[in-house]
Amino acid sequence: MARIGVFVCHCGFNIAGVVDVKRVVEEIKKLPDVAFAADYKYMCSEPGQNLIRQAIKEHKLDGVVVAACSPSMHEVTFRKAAASAGVNPYRTEIANIREQVSWPHQNYPEEATLKAIEVIRTIIEKVRYDESLIPLGIPVIKKALVIGGGIAGLTVALDIANAGYPVILVEKGEELGGKVRRLSGLYINFNAPDGFLEEKIKAVMEHPNVTVLTRSEVKEVGGYVGNFIVKVETPSGEKSFDVGAIVVATGFDLYPLQALGEYGGGRYPDVITALEFERMLKDGLKRPSDGKEVKSVAFVQCAGSRDPQRHRPYCSKICCMYIAKQASLFKQKVPDGQALVFYIDIRSQGKKYEEFVQRAIMDYGVLYIRGKVARVYEEGGRVFVRGVDTLSGRPVEAEVDLAVLANAVVASPGTEELAKRLRVATDAFGFFQEAHPKLRPVESLTAGVFIAGAAQFPKDIPETIAQASGAAAKVLGLFAQRELIQEPTVAYVVEELCSGCGLCIEACPYEARALHPWKGIATVNVALCQGCGACAVVCPNKASRVRNFTPLQYLAMVEEIAR
């Protein structure tokens, strides 16, 4: 026999103004297993919580139902209060009689009162069969894997290593430094990135906590948050690592030149990408076709970006700024040269960014033409850029030595395969999907896997570094825990009922289910299980169940309210 206490909250007039709480208490008192029932003005207040604690002790209650607001409001409060008096928090449940009874049925006090009684009766049925549970503790391996050795990966690795934890940094290429290594200078002061990049690489290479693996790739990922097992293919064979957290920092790539046929991409040697122009700014401004000095350049912004019909619908975000930088750098090197920039809009949100673009126009004499380029072609060794100046409404045609395209930023190759191995999602354009676009931008939907830098979406260096440090902080937050606390309302298997058919294994979206190697029955990895209940439904024997969400409980609840 259970001894359940029911506590009905008035919530001032919010509930009691519609629901006859006294009558509710009288009706509930008549039910079997209800050892105590009372109402109070504000159950969540300190005196209200004390009423619960006292009743638990006086009436030796072993289960509690609080009829009040939605469980999303005060479930935690009441579970804590009940636990402090000795009732297991998982045998404390909320009957939602405010959001789902008194508030939406304000003009039906009689019906609302009857409904409140039924809602409480259902929750009593649930509590009757609720198990006492304790939260699960899962150990954490305090070692991180960082995938990608660009500026994002370097920052993450260094932040984690400096906090005292070992890091494995895996880079596919020959050397560290990523795309930043290829840049001639950075906005907003034109300084070459070499100095700070070399410093960062050196710090990483020399750090006692960092193991750098270049020319290496992650081949296999198993396990779960706090306990991943990663297989990495290195030049000296396959290596296996146990890590607690993974950060993906695989960066970006440029939309292929060949895909931009309207701009002569891939067809004319003197139509190049902005990244190729970076090298030219470093090594000398010679035309690829004939090696002649470059005296005039047309920059084509949004080459493949903001073009939902033919290319990518999104704004690649970094192009406006680096084109202003490249055009300014070009004018620094070739003061009598001409730099034209074709643009749709200039997007220069960032500290001192707008001023930087203005300097390109005012100080360096870069000519900005508002209009999308329709066509780029070559004739007689010259490049022609044709478009419309949308400010004057007139067609424009520029004859230049070189056309530089600001190709759209796209996900780096191999992102899809890596995402599959990590069991994380990618978005419609192949970038890694963050857990929430606003509130959880550095986490993936898979616990323990984080995202940094342009692997998530185009980002410039300050943003990348900020996000990388954010991801590192998330990893450190994980490592600061002695063990991970997880809700115990996860799946379990009644061994005597399990036939080992394996349906639950297929139904599980988290790979938390497996067959026991010799018992021939299904098992649950409680660290991976999220308690969704997909396995419980498919189980033909009802051997797979979720704790405190069992068929017995649901059927008891259904019987209580459908009748």
Place this chain on the structure above:
Amino acid sequence: MEFEPRIVGFLCNWCAYSGADLAGTSRIQYPPNIRVIRLMCTGALDPIYVLRAFLEGADGILIAGCHPGDCHYLNGNYKARRRVAILKEILKELGLEEDRVWLRWISASEGQRFADTVKEMVEYLKAKGPSPMKNPIL
């Protein structure tokens, strides 16, 4: 006395249940005919619960979960959709009224949609009359 249908609502904790909460918080009024059972996911709804609810006297069943693509557990709502489709087939085969089972996508921000759905369902069931599955001869 006018017939008042009895509806059992199986609501996903992450979306429709919060949507129902929002309807209340926004003081949107809807008929009190629905009784709610909270599920962690519509993908955890065993059709047996629906059948039992009918046998116990429910006139209609509302199953409400996350919009396609928005499942908190990746794909539970798709599992629910397939399962409900099959359940309706079975009900039809048995000569029972499959249109008493409604599957709707209601997000946590769609309080109005929840209230409208309940209103619509109550009207529909009132016109239809009591469920023949009530008081079966067992």
